[in-house]
Amino acid sequence: MAETVRTTCCIAGGGPAGMMLGFLLARAGVNVVVLEKHRDFLRDFRGDTIHPSTLEVFHELGLVDALLALPHDEEQELTGNVFGRRVTLADFRHLPTVCKFLVLMPQWDFLNFLASQAKRYPGFTLRMQAEVIDLLQTNGVVDGVRANTPEGEIDVRATLVVGADGRHTTVRRKAELPVRDLGAPIDVLWFRLSRNAGDPAATGGYARPGFFLVLIHRSTYWQCGYVIPKGGFEAIKARGLGAFHQQIVRIAPFLADTVGELDSWDRVSLLTVQVDRLERWYKPGVLCIGDAAHAMSPVGGVGINLAIQDAVATANLLAHPLADGTLSIADLEKVERRRAWPAALTQRAQVAIANRVVTPILVAESTAERSPGLPLPLRMLERFPSLRRIPARLIGIGVRPEHVRSPAIAPAPGR
Numbered sequence: 001m002a003e004t005v006r007t008t009c010c011i012a013g014g015g016p017a018g019m020m021l022g023f024l025l026a027r028a029g030v031n032v033v034v035l036e037k038h039r040d041f042l043r044d045f046r047g048d049t050i051h052p053s054t055l056e057v058f059h060e061l062g063l064v065d066a067l068l069a070l071p072h073d074e075e076q077e078l079t080g081n082v083f084g085r086r087v088t089l090a091d092f093r094h095l096p097t098v099c100k101f102l103v104l105m106p107q108w109d110f111l112n113f114l115a116s117q118a119k120r121y122p123g124f125t126l127r128m129q130a131e132v133i134d135l136l137q138t139n140g141v142v143d144g145v146r147a148n149t150p151e152g153e154i155d156v157r158a159t160l161v162v163g164a165d166g167r168h169t170t171v172r173r174k175a176e177l178p179v180r181d182l183g184a185p186i187d188v189l190w191f192r193l194s195r196n197a198g199d200p201a202a203t204g205g206y207a208r209p210g211f212f213l214v215l216i217h218r219s220t221y222w223q224c225g226y227v228i229p230k231g232g233f234e235a236i237k238a239r240g241l242g243a244f245h246q247q248i249v250r251i252a253p254f255l256a257d258t259v260g261e262l263d264s265w266d267r268v269s270l271l272t273v274q275v276d277r278l279e280r281w282y283k284p285g286v287l288c289i290g291d292a293a294h295a296m297s298p299v300g301g302v303g304i305n306l307a308i309q310d311a312v313a314t315a316n317l318l319a320h321p322l323a324d325g326t327l328s329i330a331d332l333e334k335v336e337r338r339r340a341w342p343a344a345l346t347q348r349a350q351v352a353i354a355n356r357v358v359t360p361i362l363v364a365e366s367t368a369e370r371s372p373g374l375p376l377p378l379r380m381l382e383r384f385p386s387l388r389r390i391p392a393r394l395i396g397i398g399v400r401p402e403h404v405r406s407p408a409i410a411p412a413p414g415r
Contacts (some may be wrong), residue, residue: 003148007125008322009031010145010158012132012167015039016107017290019114023161024315026124029409030322030364033156034124035147037131041108048104048216049301050225052092052396053101054308064099068313069173072105072218073203077388078395080205080378082361086296087378088385089205090392099321102396104203104217107304119164120411130154132165135174135286142175142285160318161286161326164307167274169292177288180277182347184297185354186362187233188271189226193258195219206252209364222255224248225271225298229362233270241265273297273348281340282332289314289335294343297350299358300395306343311401313338319406328337350392353377 009025011018014036050072056066078090093100118124120303129150136144144157172179184348195217203217216223221225226248228236236244245259262268277294281287297303319336321327340352360375374382381387 002155003151005033005154005156007031007156007158007161008123009033009162009318010035010156011162011164012145012165012171013169013290013292014038014111014115014126014128015164015166015290015307016111016114016304016310017292018162018164019111019118019166020308020311021164021289021314022124022126022209023114023118023121023310024404025319025322025408026118026121026322027408028315028319028406029121029123030319031123032125033158034118034126035042035130035132035145035156036126039129041111047207048105048107048218049304050105050110051302051305051398052095052097052099052102053398053401055103055303056097057308057312057404059098067110068099068103070105070109070113071219072103072346073219074101074103075203076101076263078102078204078391079202080207082205082207082374082378083209083364085374085382088388089378089381090395091385091388092392092396094389095392095396097397104219121409132170133172135161137285140284145171154399159322159325160332162314163286163292164290164311165292166414167291167295169288172278172288172292175283175286175288177281177283179276180279182275182277183350184273184275184351185230185359186297187228187230187273188298189228189233189236189268190269190271191224191226191262192218193222193224193255193261195221196254196257197256207361208251210362211247211251212358213248213363215252216243227358227362229359231275237265271298275351277340277343277347281336282329284329287314287332287335292338294347296343297354299350299353300391302346302350302395302398305398306346309342309398309400309402310335310339312404312406313352316402316405323378330362338400345399346394 008031011034023030025032080087130147132145132147134146171224212227214225249256274295281293289310321331357375
């Protein structure tokens with residue numbers, strides 16, 4: 001017989017949305033259990049960007065200095081090398097935020113930091129290696145989940161189940177919530193290469209006619225994102241690993257000494273980009289947020305920050321009704337009404353950038369006589385520097401940034 005655990009809120013998924021919501025609810029005095037299917041947070045190929053809007057949330061929580069004490073890099077600008085020309089894409093130095101820069105930090109460090117803060121509160125429980133496999137219902141109302149653990153199945157009974165289990169969400173599927181697929185013209189190949197002392201110091205994009213590579217600076221190595229047309233991975237593999245090496249070096253010649261580290265396709269992970277969103281985020285007893293509610297494109301690296309904003313809004317709106325036992329379907333609808341249109345507007349912008357900037361680069365051709373011209377949006381940013389504040393605002397702050405309004409209890413002594 002399955003072990004039964006009872007709590008007020010059960011959160012499926014220990015990513016940015018789930019951990020932030022768990023922390024904020026526990027901080028508000030709500031009993032919460034977070035279920036994470038992996039044994040730890042140490043996984044590559046996750047978003048590593050923490051944007052000024054998220055840093056503002058940590059400032060409001062009094063935790064920004066502690067967060068920034070962890071190893072990280074800071075970027076005041078986003079730049080790209082497009083067809084041999086350096087282009088500044090966004091300038092964060094003019095943002096009306098405490099931190100006027102983007103932080104690059106391994107997501108496992110960020111999630112461990114959130115977990116350490118949440119564990120200071122007595123109502124917080126984090127169970128690793130607990131994979132949600134089904135929803136539990138009574139009289140048609142979701143009132144818990146069933147999860148697999150190394151010790152066997154457990155049932156977690158809760159007033160509210162929150163699906164924060166990412167784009168491959170079990171909660172969304174089991175709740176049979178309607179999904180709208182917006183399509184995406186690109187996929188991304190993720191891999192890592194060692195970083196040499198003479199390599200450039202900044203994170204950035206490198207584009208040549210037909211090729212687009214993003215390099216994320218991680219101190220001793222590069223986290224690389226090689227952008228390809230949707231469904232194009234099999235054609236790349238058919239041309240062989242050597243041809244792939246040549247393409248990478250053609251885009252970023254300084255990688256010539258390390259590209260040989262890709263000695264097998266097993267070292268390359270395919271991120272199948274999907275952009276979709278729920279038409280309804282909730283049903284009685286269950287709510288989805290973050291990628292479970294709106295899978296984002298990697299364009300702009302804003303997915304983690306949209307997830308954090310969802311968590312802040314959810315805590316602001318649900319902490320009181322969860323704590324006093326008055327939660328209603330109308331409360332869940334308020335979360336969707338608050339966060340649905342910012343997610344939709346951001347997705348629309350991501351698809352537009354993929355279609356109007358990234359795709360023209362991937363299909364561009366050069367000749368011996370000339371290179372193709374920059375896409376129009378990049379030409380505008382180059383000609384009018386003040387326009388760089390617009391993408392900085394969209395990337396750094398986003399649409400409808402949230403502020404912490406949920407209540408706070410004192411942490412438990414000694415935790």
